Amino acid sequence: MxxxxxxxxxxxxxxxxxxxxxxxxxxxxxxxxxxxxxxxxxxxxxxxxxxxxxxxxxxxxxxxxxxxxxxxxxxxxxxxxxLAAAVAANPFPQAEAEPKTLHVTFLSAEPARIAPLEALDTGAYVPDRFRLAGRELYLWCPNGIGRSRLAEAVSRARLGVTATARNWNTVTKLLALADA
The missing domain is CATH 3.30.70.1280 (SP0830-like domains)
Structure with a gap:
């Protein structure tokens, strides 16, 4: 199984x-x-x-x-x-030292509409960063997600797919449970 x-x-x-x-x-x-x-x-x-x-x-x-x-x-x-591939593909490995600052938004499919993300002026949100990789969107907020304007902007982006986010701690714990 x-x-x-x-x-x-x-x-x-x-x-x-x-x-x-x-x-x-x-x-x-x-x-x-x-x-x-x-x-x-x-x-x-x-x-x-x-x-x-x-x-x-x-x-x-x-x-x-x-x-x-x-x-x-x-x-x-x-x-x-x-899930293991999503963990391995983390574009922000430096964030793993502070896993509560890294989030993965899992998407039901690769979004056909990425224009809402491309339209974001990422320089306006530094030090926060995001990267879309297939069916995962990684969000790194070094100062915390609660104060992140980028997190808010990314969550408002209508990509035409179902999405649900998890923090890095949860993602890696789920992988450990799957490997148990």
Whole structure:
């Protein structure tokens, strides 16, 4: 069985879209996934899968969550190897010393519309930087994401794909769980 990682968007944030960890495990087990591990309560699930394509897995999870909870939850799924490749492709290795300053936004597909990102005057946001690499957008905010004007600008960019972000600590912990 291969390992997959589901990234759920917008659950248990600000008291909205509640989806407790125990229920997350139950939903994944009911879908036939084995060795289900939930990291944090915000929708980071590592599980064993018989090799179902990630897009198909995501659609099945989304449908089950909508049935169980009564509201839609966008789900992105990466294989263990895809997540490892995203970690290896980090364009800001110097940020790994302060992992809370580095974030990865996972995208459902490579965006066809990148003009909103290209239009950003990146010099106006120094020292913050970003880089789009396929289905991942890396954002490095050395002074913290909470005060970053670039983080706000990037999050407003309409790329025409579903996106969900995780900090570097979470990304590397998910990879470690997938390797366990």
């Amino acid at each position: 291969s390992r997959q990682i589901a990234l759920l968007r917008g659950i248990n944030v600000g008291g909205r879209n509640k989806f407790p960890m125990a229920q997350q495990r139950e939903v994944f087990a009911a879908l036939g996934h084995k060795d289900v591990t939930v990291l944090l309560q915000t929708g980071n699930i590592v599980f064993a899968d018989p090799g179902t394509p990630p897009g198909e897995t995501a659609r099945a999870i989304e449908a089950r969550i909508a049935d169980e909870l009564g509201f839609p939850v966008p789900v992105l799924v990466r294989t263990r190897d895809e």
